Amino acid sequence: MTHPSLTGKALVANAFHAPDCGAVEFLPDVAIFIDADGRIEKVSHDIPENAVRLPKGQYLLPGLVDLHVHAPQFPQLGSALDAPLEDWLQIYTFPLEAKYSDTTFAAEVYGALIDHMLRCGTTTTLHFATIHLPATRILADICITKGQRALIGKVAMDHPDTCPDYYRDANADTAVAETRALIDYINTHPENAAGRVMPVITPRFVPACTDACLHGLGQLAAETGTRIQTHVSESDWEHSHVRDRMGMSDTEALDHFGLLRDHTVLAHANFLSGRDMELIATRNGGIAHCPWSNIYFANAVFPLREALARGVQVGLGTDISGGPIGTIWEAARMSVAVSRMLDSGTDPARAPQDRGRAGSRIDIATAFHLATRGGAKALGLDVGTFQPGMRFDAIAIDPAAPAGQIISHGNPPPLQMLEKIIYGATKANIASVWSDGVQRVRA
């Protein structure tokens, strides 16, 4: 079953969205009017005669937002998970990322990655690329062509003590100049007039960058207003490395260099203090919560409920390939599961009352919000709900798709259906994907 592009039309569907954290809204048989630019004009129960109807049994959800992807690591997704972060980078990841000096290889991998992500329903992604400007331009070209809303960063990493000779920026000036060149390339791209693809300043993390590089990137952000992404306090090693070098927390160090700004997105953030969280909230930064990756590389569970309570914007990340599965469905499921583990604890040798951190669990409605509007808010983008003024980025789900694994016998009520979709959806259930109202994937 296919659905046409929807610009200038109205789509009638049974839709779910979660504008606020912790609450899901079901919109039964609603008409969503989309203008010629792909923006939602109005949402109404008055259904025009020429409306397009989603096939019976399908549901409309906002497109998924992935706040943390290393595009070049796609070939090693689902492998190389046996070493701690600092070794994993040197043994597996830097050698792989170095290969993107080859633009043919880059075009091949990046094309396959964006196809995979759109096919899984991920319509917005915050991408780390590599240090290579030509390959990073190719990633931008591919996202523009294929229609993924994407923020793309050339990775800056120039520190000779932590980055290998074969894979690092020549010096701080080069890292900053090439970051600026990517910003100019994307912002003036002739096929990117709608601005669906955006640049993002991307210091890999404090350990990989010299002070001069971090300072230069902070100045570039202030001058151009470009968003920033990096990693923060991911593991014990990273957290202590920055404290030893800077005499302050990782979060404070980023702030010191002018890198903690409006919509800066920080990946992982497991070892933040309450003060760090409050600083991030004050600067209107956000956190990419990567529950799968944290199992392998953080050895801890991100205290999500605490971050939300302190007013920090949070969304979900797959962390391809630090996480073994490249879909936000999996990140959503695992965000619920690990929050339950933190809440109740995991070591049966401890007494129940000493086993966990009570008050840490989240529910599926919160996970759905984080996977859609939460991620979008962290980035400051008008997507993630079906409300007037939002861009129409959406997915049609067919729970009964024969190759899928959602068990939906007996016509469950809507909220139970959504829970089943979030726990069970795979590529097989994605019937259609739109960004800016234009169909990008069809079953």
Ligand SMILES: [Zn+2]
């Ligand atoms: Zn990462």
